[in-house]
Amino acid sequence: MSRKTVTLAQGNGGEENAELINKIFYRHLKNETLKRNEDAAIIEPFNMQLTSKIAFTTDSFTVSPIFFSGGDIGKLSICGTCNDLAMMGAKPKFLSLSVIVEEGFEIRELEKIVRSMKKELDINGAKIVCGDTKVVPKGSADKIFVNTTGIGEVQKNGLSSSSIKAGDAIIVSRDIGRHGAAIFADREGIELSSSLKSDCASLWPIVEKLIEANIGISAMRDATRGGVAAVLNEWARQSEVCIEIEEASVPIAEEVKGICELLGFEAYNLANEGTFVLAVEEKDIQKALEIIQSFENGKNAAIIGSVTGEYPKKVVLKSEWGTKRFLDLPTGELLPRIC
Amino acid sequence: MELKLKDLYDGFRDPKAIKSFASLIEKETEKLDTPINIMEVCGGHTHTIMKYGLPQLLPEKINFIHGPGCPVCIMPKERIDHAYILAMQEDVILVTLGDMIKVPGSKGSLQNARAKGADVRFVYSPLDTVKIALDNPDKKILFFAIGFETTTPMTAALIDTAIKRGIKNLFFHINHVTVPEVMKELIDSRDIHVNSYDNRIDAFIGPAHVSVIAGSKIYEVFPERYNKPVVVSGFEPVDVMESVYMLVRQFVQNRCELEIQYKRSVTKEGNIAAQKMIDRYFEKRELFKWRGIGNIPKSALKLKEEFSYLDAEKIYEDILPKDEIEDHKLCICGDILRGIAKPNECSVFGTVCKPSSPLGSCMVSSEGACAAYYKYGGLI
Numbered sequence A: 001m002s003r004k005t006v007t008l009a010q011g012n013g014g015e016e017n018a019e020l021i022n023k024i025f026y027r028h029l030k031n032e033t034l035k036r037n038e039d040a041a042i043i044e045p046f047n048m049q050l051t052s053k054i055a056f057t058t059d060s061f062t063v064s065p066i067f068f069s070g071g072d073i074g075k076l077s078i079c080g081t082c083n084d085l086a087m088m089g090a091k092p093k094f095l096s097l098s099v100i101v102e103e104g105f106e107i108r109e110l111e112k113i114v115r116s117m118k119k120e121l122d123i124n125g126a127k128i129v130c131g132d133t134k135v136v137p138k139g140s141a142d143k144i145f146v147n148t149t150g151i152g153e154v155q156k157n158g159l160s161s162s163s164i165k166a167g168d169a170i171i172v173s174r175d176i177g178r179h180g181a182a183i184f185a186d187r188e189g190i191e192l193s194s195s196l197k198s199d200c201a202s203l204w205p206i207v208e209k210l211i212e213a214n215i216g217i218s219a220m221r222d223a224t225r226g227g228v229a230a231v232l233n234e235w236a237r238q239s240e241v242c243i244e245i246e247e248a249s250v251p252i253a254e255e256v257k258g259i260c261e262l263l264g265f266e267a268y269n270l271a272n273e274g275t276f277v278l279a280v281e282e283k284d285i286q287k288a289l290e291i292i293q294s295f296e297n298g299k300n301a302a303i304i305g306s307v308t309g310e311y312p313k314k315v316v317l318k319s320e321w322g323t324k325r326f327l328d329l330p331t332g333e334l335l336p337r338i339c
Numbered sequence B: 001m002e003l004k005l006k007d008l009y010d011g012f013r014d015p016k017a018i019k020s021f022a023s024l025i026e027k028e029t030e031k032l033d034t035p036i037n038i039m040e041v042c043g044g045h046t047h048t049i050m051k052y053g054l055p056q057l058l059p060e061k062i063n064f065i066h067g068p069g070c071p072v073c074i075m076p077k078e079r080i081d082h083a084y085i086l087a088m089q090e091d092v093i094l095v096t097l098g099d100m101i102k103v104p105g106s107k108g109s110l111q112n113a114r115a116k117g118a119d120v121r122f123v124y125s126p127l128d129t130v131k132i133a134l135d136n137p138d139k140k141i142l143f144f145a146i147g148f149e150t151t152t153p154m155t156a157a158l159i160d161t162a163i164k165r166g167i168k169n170l171f172f173h174i175n176h177v178t179v180p181e182v183m184k185e186l187i188d189s190r191d192i193h194v195n196s197y198d199n200r201i202d203a204f205i206g207p208a209h210v211s212v213i214a215g216s217k218i219y220e221v222f223p224e225r226y227n228k229p230v231v232v233s234g235f236e237p238v239d240v241m242e243s244v245y246m247l248v249r250q251f252v253q254n255r256c257e258l259e260i261q262y263k264r265s266v267t268k269e270g271n272i273a274a275q276k277m278i279d280r281y282f283e284k285r286e287l288f289k290w291r292g293i294g295n296i297p298k299s300a301l302k303l304k305e306e307f308s309y310l311d312a313e314k315i316y317e318d319i320l321p322k323d324e325i326e327d328h329k330l331c332i333c334g335d336i337l338r339g340i341a342k343p344n345e346c347s348v349f350g351t352v353c354k355p356s357s358p359l360g361s362c363m364v365s366s367e368g369a370c371a372a373y374y375k376y377g378g379l380i
Helices: A015-029 A071-084 A108-123 A179-187 A204-212 A229-240 A254-263 A282-293 B016-031 B041-052 B076-086 B098-102 B110-115 B126-135 B153-164 B180-188 B208-214 B221-225 B236-252 B272-281 B304-309 B333-337 B369-379
Strands: A054-061 A090-100 A125-134 A144-153 A169-172 A217-222 A242-246 A278-279 A302-308 A313-319 A325-328 B036-040 B062-069 B092-097 B121-122 B142-145 B170-176 B203-207 B230-233 B258-260 B282-284 B288-290 B294-297 B301-303
Touching: A015 A217, A015 B288, A071 A090, A071 A108, A071 A144, A071 A204, A071 B041, A090 A108, A090 A325, A090 B041, A090 B180, A108 A125, A108 A204, A125 B142, A144 B121, A144 B272, A144 B288, A144 B369, A169 A282, A169 B272, A179 A254, A204 A282, A204 B208, A217 A229, A229 A242, A278 A282, A282 A302, A325 B369, B016 B236, B036 B041, B036 B180, B036 B230, B036 B236, B036 B272, B036 B301, B041 B062, B041 B203, B041 B236, B041 B369, B062 B288, B062 B333, B076 B092, B076 B142, B076 B170, B092 B110, B092 B126, B110 B121, B126 B142, B126 B170, B142 B153, B153 B170, B153 B304, B170 B301, B170 B304, B180 B203, B180 B221, B180 B294, B203 B236, B203 B304, B208 B230, B208 B272, B230 B236, B272 B282, B301 B304, B333 B369
Parallel strands: A090 A125, A242 A313, B036 B062, B036 B203, B092 B121, B092 B142, B142 B170, B203 B230, B230 B258
Antiparallel strands: A054 A144, A090 A144, A169 A278, A169 A302, A217 A278, A242 A302, A313 A325, B282 B301, B288 B294
């Protein structure tokens, strides 16, 4: 039996296009708003006070390979956008979904991706309310590109990269660098003695509990491309503070450490897709840690450092043997070392 | 026994061991009247020293001088141009290792060539090139081979595999260099720009990976003929601290010897099978130009005459330029590679010359001294 694949005709805006949307996208993602099938979604007021704020974000996903240990491009495209909303203290509500598919893409795989999306949307309590599908000739795109745009309802105000102050503690929600290391391992066929999975996950459930407990959070950020190093540097610069990190406290899985050793990377620079960094007020440090650790994907959460005034706009890494160095922003293409 | 990834680093970053060596070195160094300038030949050591902040733990009398041991840093522009020109050939896939694709030649880097449509790929292991060759029978695969004694056996193994499997579309541009000759050059030679008779090197930390292959014997000449002690060292912070301690002890006890710190893998004779494989396919070049240092006799390898049918330098002789190209006037990579200057003494360090826009090769490679200073050197 021949495998069904996406054809250029399915991007024609006509019969075949409608069939693809109905059989794959609507089948899994349909809801009251989406099924109206209008040019734009009309969102009914959703228990919002007039003073409530809305968070709005967008992201495109072009990961390779599209199926990786711990996730796929579908899960990633929902997590990525919902996490961006969650990091601003907003509950993810409505997402748009724009998909660019290469001719010849297997329908079975497309459906697998959409199913992943649905699962992750449910975790966030969000839904797809509008979308677009384009099919491009073979060779014009690398399998599938996904864009998601999200609207969220702000539940906690005042979170900002500019609000971090001396005395705050820096917490990471779990071990770092998993997504980058897993993608590298999958892409380059590095076989490990134990299986390494991406951290790809939705963060709203944890964030919701932190907000409910009224934890004094100055800022939150999911450490995606550029890793923890990029988040900390951005915070140090925008808040004009020094962030001091105790290297020994930073949780890093042994497989990730091993990959970093083999390829000459630093886990601080590797991407994460379900790990976030928090700057928390001193009074709530333990409480915040306990809440995060009560979740399965937060059980390795740790306090990794503190905010001081020593070297403003810099991130300092402190070793266990008493030396210090700056942790800078990652630069250029991540390449393996030579010898 | 299964090797776990944890075994790669566990134990060699033990804070107690590092602190304990720091205190032993401190005590021993007090017995010395003059400072010791230790050249760590290999860029891997430079990175360990900078990344783990080891100078912060050492007395002022211990001074590290960074050496020419980075295969990317020492590649002259004309040979990078070779790679660029070869990559731009229509029917060619150029394959090389990691950082090499970022180094600028006079025409640009391999990254630039890739942006212009050239098929440039990097591999983790040279043997991965076999698959590329088999998957692309209508293309010529050119392996641009770089590195010291450490990576040479892998290139030899690739040649061996290509011949045994009858792969007809794989060719080689060989740029393998050898460590002892450049170390001798740093002590022996006189450069027109700098008086390198005044080199400040008192002792060497020798790269262990090189000696895993070539044995520690390649360094015997340094204590014997040049009166410079050598300790062959591993790359973890505990390894480097122990090696510094071993060197300091030699000075305190008035000894000058070749010692092995990295006994877990290095022997005097090295890996004989790997050496035989290298000897089967390679022979010494008369001269090889090292970027910033100049021509050094017998310091590099080339394919033996009988394998010239695999040699891209010969096959593409007509399109590969032979003239030497000067480095950028403001760049002092040459002095840095000679151990005469430190990266932060360069006028363009961290301003015009950064990892994202490197002027000189020492800033390009992750093994380069300038890159190490840029990345880790801020507090030191």
